[in-house]
Amino acid sequence: MGNFKGNFLLSAPMAWLKVALLLSLVACAAARPRVVVVGAGISGLIAARELLRQGVDVTVLEANDRVGGRLWRTKVGSGANSAYIDLGAQWVGPTQLRFLALIDEFKVEKFPTWQDIAKGAKTLQWTDGALKDPTDAEQKDFLDVQGKIQELTKTIDTNAPWTHPDASALDAITVAEWAAANADTEFGLYWTLNNARSRCEPKTASFLHYLWHRTISSEGGEPQKWLIDGAAGQFPELLAAQLPRSAVRLEEPVHKIVMGKGAKPITVYTSKRKVKADAVVVAVPPYQAGRIQYDPALPASRRQLLMHTPLHNALKVMVSYPTPWWREKNLTGSAYIMGLSALQTLVVDASNPRPGSPGVLASFIAGEAAVRWNDAGKDARRAAVLADLAKVYGPEATANVVSYDEGDWPGEQWAGGAVFYMPPGTWTQFGKALRPAQWGGRLVWAGTEVAEKWAGYVEGAIVAGEKAATDAASAANGGA
Ligand SMILES: Cc1cc2nc3c(=O)[nH]c(=O)nc-3n(C[C@H](O)[C@H](O)[C@H](O)COP(=O)(O)OP(=O)(O)OC[C@H]3O[C@@H](n4cnc5c(N)ncnc54)[C@H](O)[C@@H]3O)c2cc1C
Numbered sequence: 001m002g003n004f005k006g007n008f009l010l011s012a013p014m015a016w017l018k019v020a021l022l023l024s025l026v027a028c029a030a031a032r033p034r035v036v037v038v039g040a041g042i043s044g045l046i047a048a049r050e051l052l053r054q055g056v057d058v059t060v061l062e063a064n065d066r067v068g069g070r071l072w073r074t075k076v077g078s079g080a081n082s083a084y085i086d087l088g089a090q091w092v093g094p095t096q097l098r099f100l101a102l103i104d105e106f107k108v109e110k111f112p113t114w115q116d117i118a119k120g121a122k123t124l125q126w127t128d129g130a131l132k133d134p135t136d137a138e139q140k141d142f143l144d145v146q147g148k149i150q151e152l153t154k155t156i157d158t159n160a161p162w163t164h165p166d167a168s169a170l171d172a173i174t175v176a177e178w179a180a181a182n183a184d185t186e187f188g189l190y191w192t193l194n195n196a197r198s199r200c201e202p203k204t205a206s207f208l209h210y211l212w213h214r215t216i217s218s219e220g221g222e223p224q225k226w227l228i229d230g231a232a233g234q235f236p237e238l239l240a241a242q243l244p245r246s247a248v249r250l251e252e253p254v255h256k257i258v259m260g261k262g263a264k265p266i267t268v269y270t271s272k273r274k275v276k277a278d279a280v281v282v283a284v285p286p287y288q289a290g291r292i293q294y295d296p297a298l299p300a301s302r303r304q305l306l307m308h309t310p311l312h313n314a315l316k317v318m319v320s321y322p323t324p325w326w327r328e329k330n331l332t333g334s335a336y337i338m339g340l341s342a343l344q345t346l347v348v349d350a351s352n353p354r355p356g357s358p359g360v361l362a363s364f365i366a367g368e369a370a371v372r373w374n375d376a377g378k379d380a381r382r383a384a385v386l387a388d389l390a391k392v393y394g395p396e397a398t399a400n401v402v403s404y405d406e407g408d409w410p411g412e413q414w415a416g417g418a419v420f421y422m423p424p425g426t427w428t429q430f431g432k433a434l435r436p437a438q439w440g441g442r443l444v445w446a447g448t449e450v451a452e453k454w455a456g457y458v459e460g461a462i463v464a465g466e467k468a469a470t471d472a473a474s475a476a477n478g479g480a
Pocket residue numbers: 038039040041042043044061062063064067068069070071087088089090091092252253254255283284285288289292314315316407409414415417418419446447448449455456457458459461
């Protein structure tokens with residue numbers, strides 16, 4: 001008893017000091033601004049990490065049961081004969097500086113694609129039922145059309161494509177209409193459309209949009225120069241691991257965002273909770289942003305824009321074998337394909353060079369082929385893809401298949417497609433509403449689509465996430 005009293009008297013001032021310290025810490029914590037990030041794709045995760053670095057508390061609300069969005073990896077093979085492959089983004093190029101910095105930061109290795117290493121090896125060309133190279137006239141036609149497009153890209157203001165003197169005319173037609181008027185051969189037309197297909201849906205995309213996209217992400221920047229050891233899909237996992245465990249909440253689609261009156265916080269609603277925030281970063285593709293309810297309603301120009309920004313219909317398919325057997329036949333593994341059932345474009349070797357890694361062929365089911373195969377189911381698509389590969393590469397393509405994997409992006413509820421594009425009339429009527437924040441700067445847009453360069457790529461997503469974090473931190477701190 002005596003001891004207790006003595007200890008109590010002695011320790012009372014210390015205890016009060018501790019309580020006071022605790023209270024001041026709580027007060028401090030309460031005073032820290034909070035930002036909610038909608039979407040745990042790479043853009044949202046980069047934004048969240050940057051917000052924390054800038055002294056802002058952050059909650060990331062993700063609809064899916066995983067982080068990463070359109071970056072998603074899976075393991076194929078087993079034991080020493082295994083490797084990660086990407087069902088979404090996989091390549092990085094030399095001018096994608098923020099993506100390269102992220103790769104270096106996590107000390108991940110990258111490697112050149114086999115096509116670039118295998119000098120003298122043959123790339124296959126499949127045209128209408130046979131392996132045959134295009135005629136000189138066909139080749140020239142395709143290159144002439146590409147030259148015309150290249151010239152036009154020089155005239156585009158990347159930040160404001162709607163200011164082009166011929167913006168109305170360029171934005172009034174689709175890529176397919178322009179190509180049909182400019183290509184002289186079936187080959188030239190097919191490959192002009194196929195070139196476009198990695199970026200948009202030629203039949204429904206505005207030609208102005210295509211020109212803009214080629215300007216901000218030129219092939220000259222070699223966006224497909226390197227593949228990544230362990231796959232690009234590892235970066236969202238690595239970034240999420242740097243955030244406090246409770247900061248990322250999965251399976252919580254945001255369905256409503258309500259602006260508080262005056263200085264009151266914004267409220268973000270999911271099916272499980274509501275979270276108060278001083279500012280919000282919406283890091284989802286515009287089409288997904290348009291599915292959220294905003295109160296007060298967004299300006300009409302912004303709502304119209306969100307109604308006019310689809311993601312294009314493309315599935316990525318990957319076929320894995322015990323080894324890259326085509327290399328022994330002096331093939332690059334790449335094939336240009338015209339006139340097959342499921343595969344409508346390019347096939348590439350996406351194998352990891354580490355000894356023992358599986359051989360991997362990657363391709364896309366896109367455009368008309370995607371429409372044909374969208375709802376057929378994975379088993380039917382697998383059979384069609386393997387049958388196509390067998391025609392081009394021979395029977396080895398169907399023997400010893402370790403794994404058939406696909407990124408069914410049009411079938412993914414929280415994506416809806418692969419890369420965003422704008423249909424005719426969108427840039428010139430609503431393009432200005434793509435980037436500006438709303439609600440006095442407290443509702444900020446991120447995601448690859450709002451980047452000024454490399455929009456539609458991982459690089460664009462990272463840059464957009466970094467910028468959105470700075471803008472949102474400033475708004476959450478009372479505005480710059
Ligand atoms: C098949 C394919 C191949 C590609 N290849 C390459 C490549 O080789 N190189 C390259 O640089 N880029 C490539 N890309 C593009 C690249 O993947 C994307 O640009 C990038 O991953 C986009 O990141 P993001 O964070 O902006 O969007 P996303 O990755 O789409 O992230 C958005 C997140 O928001 C979530 N979400 C959606 N709605 C809600 C909601 N209401 N509430 C909460 N969360 C929501 C989604 O689930 C998702 O996780 C490819 C894309 C595809 C599909």
